[in-house]
Amino acid sequence: MDHPTRRARATILTLSRSAGVSPSTVSRALKGDPRISKSMRARIAELASDAGYMPNALARTLSSGRSGLLGLVLGPRSNPFYAMLLEEVVAQSAERGLRFLILHAGPGPIEDRTTEALLQYQMDGCLITSADMSSRAAEICAANGVPVVMINRVPRLHASAVSCDNAEGGARMAEHLLQGGHRRAAIIHTGGASSNGIDRERGFSEVFQAGGGAITSRFDGRSVYEGGHAAGRDIAAMAPEMRPDCVFAVSDIIAMGTMDALREAGLAVPRDISVSGFDSIPEAARAAYDITSFEQPLVAMVRRGLDLLAARILEPGLPDEAVTLRGHLIVRGSTRRG
Amino acid sequence: MDHPTRRARATILTLSRSAGVSPSTVSRALKGDPRISKSMRARIAELASDAGYMPNALARTLSSGRSGLLGLVLGPRSNPFYAMLLEEVVAQSAERGLRFLILHAGPGPIEDRTTEALLQYQMDGCLITSADMSSRAAEICAANGVPVVMINRVPRLHASAVSCDNAEGGARMAEHLLQGGHRRAAIIHTGGASSNGIDRERGFSEVFQAGGGAITSRFDGRSVYEGGHAAGRDIAAMAPEMRPDCVFAVSDIIAMGTMDALREAGLAVPRDISVSGFDSIPEAARAAYDITSFEQPLVAMVRRGLDLLAARILEPGLPDEAVTLRGHLIVRGSTRRG
DNA sequence: TTGAAAGCGGTACCAG
DNA sequence: CTGGTACCGCTTTCAA
Numbered sequence: 247m248d249h250p251t252r253r254a255r256a257t258i259l260t261l262s263r264s265a266g267v268s269p270s271t272v273s274r275a276l277k278g279d280p281r282i283s284k285s286m287r288a289r290i291a292e293l294a295s296d297a298g299y300m301p302n303a304l305a306r307t308l309s310s311g312r313s314g315l316l317g318l319v320l321g322p323r324s325n326p327f328y329a330m331l332l333e334e335v336v337a338q339s340a341e342r343g344l345r346f347l348i349l350h351a352g353p354g355p356i357e358d359r360t361t362e363a364l365l366q367y368q369m370d371g372c373l374i375t376s377a378d379m380s381s382r383a384a385e386i387c388a389a390n391g392v393p394v395v396m397i398n399r400v401p402r403l404h405a406s407a408v409s410c411d412n413a414e415g416g417a418r419m420a421e422h423l424l425q426g427g428h429r430r431a432a433i434i435h436t437g438g439a440s441s442n443g444i445d446r447e448r449g450f451s452e453v454f455q456a457g458g459g460a461i462t463s464r465f466d467g468r469s470v471y472e473g474g475h476a477a478g479r480d481i482a483a484m485a486p487e488m489r490p491d492c493v494f495a496v497s498d499i500i501a502m503g504t505m506d507a508l509r510e511a512g513l514a515v516p517r518d519i520s521v522s523g524f525d526s527i528p529e530a531a532r533a534a535y536d537i538t539s540f541e542q543p544l545v546a547m548v549r550r551g552l553d554l555l556a557a558r559i560l561e562p563g564l565p566d567e568a569v570t571l572r573g574h575l576i577v578r579g580s581t582r583r584g
Numbered sequence: 585m586d587h588p589t590r591r592a593r594a595t596i597l598t599l600s601r602s603a604g605v606s607p608s609t610v611s612r613a614l615k616g617d618p619r620i621s622k623s624m625r626a627r628i629a630e631l632a633s634d635a636g637y638m639p640n641a642l643a644r645t646l647s648s649g650r651s652g653l654l655g656l657v658l659g660p661r662s663n664p665f666y667a668m669l670l671e672e673v674v675a676q677s678a679e680r681g682l683r684f685l686i687l688h689a690g691p692g693p694i695e696d697r698t699t700e701a702l703l704q705y706q707m708d709g710c711l712i713t714s715a716d717m718s719s720r721a722a723e724i725c726a727a728n729g730v731p732v733v734m735i736n737r738v739p740r741l742h743a744s745a746v747s748c749d750n751a752e753g754g755a756r757m758a759e760h761l762l763q764g765g766h767r768r769a770a771i772i773h774t775g776g777a778s779s780n781g782i783d784r785e786r787g788f789s790e791v792f793q794a795g796g797g798a799i800t801s802r803f804d805g806r807s808v809y810e811g812g813h814a815a816g817r818d819i820a821a822m823a824p825e826m827r828p829d830c831v832f833a834v835s836d837i838i839a840m841g842t843m844d845a846l847r848e849a850g851l852a853v854p855r856d857i858s859v860s861g862f863d864s865i866p867e868a869a870r871a872a873y874d875i876t877s878f879e880q881p882l883v884a885m886v887r888r889g890l891d892l893l894a895a896r897i898l899e900p901g902l903p904d905e906a907v908t909l910r911g912h913l914i915v916r917g918s919t920r921r922g
Numbered sequence: 923t924t925g926a927a928a929g930c931g932g933t934a935c936c937a938g
Numbered sequence: 939c940t941g942g943t944a945c946c947g948c949t950t951t952c953a954a
Contacts, residue, residue: 255728257930257931257932258931258932258933259931259932267940267941268940268941268942269931269932269933269941269942270932270933270934270935270940270941270942270943271939271940271941273931273932273933273934274933274934274939274940281939281940282939282940283939283940286939286940300700300703300704300728301704301931301932302646302704302706302930302931302932303701303704303705303706304642304645304646304651304705304706304930304931304932305646305930305931305932305933305946306931306932306933307642307932307946308640308642308643308646308930308931308932308933308945308946308947308948309931309932309933309934309945309946310932310933310934310946311946313642315685315705318686320670322671323664323667323668323670323671324866326661326664326667328667329661329664329667330661332658332661332670332689333660333661333689333690336686336688336689336690337690340698345685345686345701345705346685346686347653347683347684347685347686348656348674348683348684348685348686350674351670351671351674352671352674352675360678362638363641363683365638366638366639366640366641367641367642367653367683368640368641368642390593390638471870475870475871506870506871506872509872510871510872528662532809532813532844533813533844533848534844534847534848595946595947595948596947596948596949597947597948605924605925606924606925606926607925607926607947607948607949608924608925608926608927608948608949608950609923609924609925611947611948611949611950612923612924612949615949619923619924620923620924621923621924624923624924639947639948640946640947640948642946642947642948643930643946643947643948643949644947644948644949645930645948646929646930646931646932646946646947646948646949647929647930647947647948647949647950648930648948648949648950649930923954924953924954925952925953925954926951926952926953926954927950927951927952927953928949928950928951928952929948929949929950929951930947930948930949931946932945932946933944933945933946934943934944934945935942935943935944935945936941936942936943936944937940937941937942937943938939938940938941938942
């Protein structure tokens with residue numbers, strides 16, 4: 247009961263027959279093994295392309311043990327940062343001949359059921375780009391010898407990680423705001439879950455306070471626009487003398503919401519209050535927002551992340567590693583200057 | 585040269601040995617074959633879970649011919665609509681036990697090289713959610729008996745498709761604007777490539793003109809915020825008596841750019857000019873934009889898309905099919921009412 | 923109700 | 939430089 251519409255595909259066996267050589271010779275010729283004569287290689291290459299031969303990656307996996315498949319866990323679309331990460335990851339991994347299987351995309355933690363799918367597909371490794379993912383997935387992977395690398399997240403047990411220097415970023419932002427004459431800051435964080443957010447807040451607070459500033463209020467921005475918006479509304483509702491003179495949101499998407507709420511309440515940014523964010527997503531850079539932010543070195547982060555993963559796939563014993571990359575402050579129009 | 589860190593995984597063979605039965609019995613027991621006695625099934629199930637047995641999906645594919653893997657082509661992140669689509673697709677396919685391999689994510693067409701990866705991984709089917717993808721990929725898939733379904737794109741050769749009624753959406757928007765007293769419309773389209781955009785524009789133009797309105801200008805919004813922004817700037821620069829009284833952008837992301845540009849130029853929306861979009865992405869629904877839009881029935885579109893794919897995987901001979909779903913107009917604050 | 927054995931498409935080791 | 943062959947993990951007839 248074959249599929250009549252699906253013409254039988256060429257395999258190494260069929261090629262070997264039409265070439266009159268053995269399957270192993272074909273296999274070697276196809277992957278450029280130097281032991282095969284040039285002429286034979288050329289002949290087989292020609293035959294293969296004529297026959298429209300496509301290697302069966304799955305069969306190769308079965309015998310070689312390596313699938314070339316990586317698992318990807320992506321954070322929620324509500325933060326455009328993850329969409330950027332996705333594009334960059336896909337672009338860079340294509341160059342390396344790696345493919346991604348989507349394990350999870352969206353809010354909430356990855357389910358155990360899903361993690362198991364990973365194992366069924368013999369993935370060589372797993373890339374996690376979500377800040378609030380349960381560490382359970384990493385555990386399951388580790389237990390099965392599948393290396394895990396996290397991007398945009400501080401390292402946890404059973405995983406390597408790449409992140410930008412979040413504390414440093416917070417500190418740079420604090421300096422910038424202090425120089426602009428700000429002394430009363432509101433912080434919009436992400437509520438416990440995100441280690442990134444915590445580091446950014448810590449770096450900010452230390453420097454801001456050391457410089458004579460005060461953190462006058464804190465809000466939970468829940469890593470979403472709406473969370474920032476709600477915080478902005480609360481800030482705008484404060485009595486003018488109680489109001490902070492600047493806001494540090496731990497991510498741009500939050501800062502966008504805050505800024506909109508402040509404006510809707512009739513406050514001018516940065517005249518009445520400065521707003522700053524983190525990540526430097528393109529949306530926050532638009533003229534309509536023009537938010538001062540700390541840029542994460544996205545391309546480099548992805549590159550290092552894939553490097554870490556590739557190294558651990560080649561050499562399973564390698565210890566976990568935490569890489570911190572330097573980002574940089576981008577001053578835009580949403581913060582008052584000195 | 586084994587990997588010492590990676591404990592050997594349980595396989596059907598190891599299970600069969602510890603159970604003292606044949607591999608085929610284990611295989612059948614595991615998938616609930618009724619021919620295996622209840623007691624044996626229970627015993628093997630227990631053994632399997634004790635051993636932490638995970639089936640090797642790739643090995644299964646090799647012998648069964650079905651991988652459970654689908655290919656995904658995703659449009660550029662610059663339009664949040666694709667990120668929505670991604671989350672919905674992943675959520676719904678997880679329920680069906682289908683996994684997605686990312687073939688492409690981002691701007692530009694999918695490369696042939698990439699399409700070939702598809703074939704190497706024996707994907708059962710392919711889902712394409714990008715408006716401007718080259719039809720070449722669909723062709724390659726078809727040639728190899730891999731069914732292709734396009735979501736948010738009108739059908740082409742060698743593929744089934746699901747889309748919302750784009751022309752109808754344009755028509756509804758035209759009616760709405762006519763009722764609001766608008767008679768001079770600017771259209772911001774996406775420049776040839778997108779069949780969706782063309783249908784939306786056509787539906788709009790026909791009804792708007794039939795109702796006594798005129799299309800006074802057209803701009804290429806290139807499906808990106810910046811394209812809409814540039815068009816908005818051009819519109820704002822027109823002499824007031826030449827200026828359109830409303831704008832129909834063929835997607836929300838374009839409308840957002842246009843709206844920002846109009847406001848930056850000092851025009852009020854909708855007092856001076858109305859702005860309308862298409863898709864109804866959450867970003868455009870925010871209070872800061874509040875854009876009147878035509879909502880695509882995303883959940884249903886994805887459901888039908890996966891249905892089409894699933895049906896064609898089970899029965900390879902099925903003819904291509906085009907499904908059109910009905911969306912609906914969402915009137916918000918960016919368009920002047922009667 | 924269960925077992926034996928032949929593949930699925932490649933890889934890689936051992937010969938020659 | 940090339941051939942023979944066992945095997946990766948699972949499915950699936952065909953027998954018993």
